[in-house]
Amino acid sequence: MNPIIAAASVIAAALAVGLGAIGPGIGQGNAAGQAVEGIARQPEAEGKIRATLLISLAFMEALTIYGLVVALVLLFANPFS
Amino acid sequence: MVNTWSYLARLAEIEVGEHFYWEIGKYKVHGQVFLVSWFVMAVLIVASLLATRNIKRVPEGMQNFMEFVLEFLRGLARDQIGEKEYRPWVPFIGTLFLFIFVSNWSGALIPWKLIQLPEGELAAPTVDINTTAAFALLTSLAYFYAGISKKGLGYFADYAQPSPIMVPFRVIEDFTRPLSLSFRLFGNILADELAVAVLVLLVPLLIPLPLMVLGLFLSGIQALIFATLAGSYIGEALETHGHGEGEEEHH
Numbered sequence: 001m002n003p004i005i006a007a008a009s010v011i012a013a014a015l016a017v018g019l020g021a022i023g024p025g026i027g028q029g030n031a032a033g034q035a036v037e038g039i040a041r042q043p044e045a046e047g048k049i050r051a052t053l054l055i056s057l058a059f060m061e062a063l064t065i066y067g068l069v070v071a072l073v074l075l076f077a078n079p080f081s
Numbered sequence: 082m083v084n085t086w087s088y089l090a091r092l093a094e095i096e097v098g099e100h101f102y103w104e105i106g107k108y109k110v111h112g113q114v115f116l117v118s119w120f121v122m123a124v125l126i127v128a129s130l131l132a133t134r135n136i137k138r139v140p141e142g143m144q145n146f147m148e149f150v151l152e153f154l155r156g157l158a159r160d161q162i163g164e165k166e167y168r169p170w171v172p173f174i175g176t177l178f179l180f181i182f183v184s185n186w187s188g189a190l191i192p193w194k195l196i197q198l199p200e201g202e203l204a205a206p207t208v209d210i211n212t213t214a215a216f217a218l219l220t221s222l223a224y225f226y227a228g229i230s231k232k233g234l235g236y237f238a239d240y241a242q243p244s245p246i247m248v249p250f251r252v253i254e255d256f257t258r259p260l261s262l263s264f265r266l267f268g269n270i271l272a273d274e275l276a277v278a279v280l281v282l283l284v285p286l287l288i289p290l291p292l293m294v295l296g297l298f299l300s301g302i303q304a305l306i307f308a309t310l311a312g313s314y315i316g317e318a319l320e321t322h323g324h325g326e327g328e329e330e331h332h
Contacts, residue, residue: 058306062261065268
């Protein structure tokens with residue numbers, strides 16, 4: 001592989017995961033905080049809140065995972081090599 | 082000593098993008114995916130046969146467990162599709178959930194690395210994007226079938242509800258749904274397996290264990306999410322917007 005392409009791919013992979021983690025991180029923090037607040041106000045709704053929280057956390061996590069998929073493609077199945 | 086280490090190192094090797102190809106006709110297929118999915122199918126079939134072979138009025142053992150699983154799957158479908166129409170969709174959603182769940186866990190729990198293939202490695206079938214894409218496309222087909230069989234071509238008229246501006250968004254959504262379904266599952270499972278593999282490469286003993294447990298939890302959640310989303314797409318396709326039967330009563 002051309003060394004410039006290799007270097008660019010590695011940097012791009014790092015950026016894809018790193019930048020992609022920022023948004024979902026903030027979002028997951030928000031969601032978890034609100035869920036805790038909800039449980040504190042209404043402890044009897046804990047089960048329902050937890051189930052909803054888990055599912056929505058997985059949705060947010062999917063965004064980072066897209067970044068990870070791009071990074072993995074760049075590292076292991078680079079289309080430009 | 083050196084031999085043991087090189088053997089261990091080979092066990093911890095990370096192989097992405099290498100496949101054990103089978104040639105069928107002029108097509109190349111990823112053999113390792115087939116082998117493990119046959120294993121998963123065998124596990125599911127044997128478990129169901131064992132559970133239903135000797136049915137008792139008061140369930141015990143395997144039957145008890147399978148009834149619990151069935152209750153759970155029915156609850157999942159009922160929550161998403163609604164009390165009235167969920168019954169015919171339980172097999173589809175249940176099969177998706179069980180297959181994805183068992184293949185995720187088989188990838189994490191069974192030491193496939195001990196079985197050497199000439200090329201590539203055995204892993205959970207869901208680590209291959211082709212498997213997850215197939216599931217996602219099946220889900221698309223299922224919700225189109227649900228909508229069209231219930232409302233006929235009027236299903237597509239619903240795209241213009243509540244206003245025609247929504248049409249392009251709804252059409253784009255039809256394409257992004259299978260894309261995000263397949264990428265979510267594939268990416269999550271591959272990320273789990275890679276994270277464990279990298280840690281095993283660095284520290285082979287004990288340290289990767291918590292991550293493996295987390296991986297088990299996450300892959301269970303992913304199966305749940307896939308089934309939930311499939312259910313909610315089908316439920317959305319079956320939903321009536323109140324302008325149908327409701328309005329006719331007024332006239």
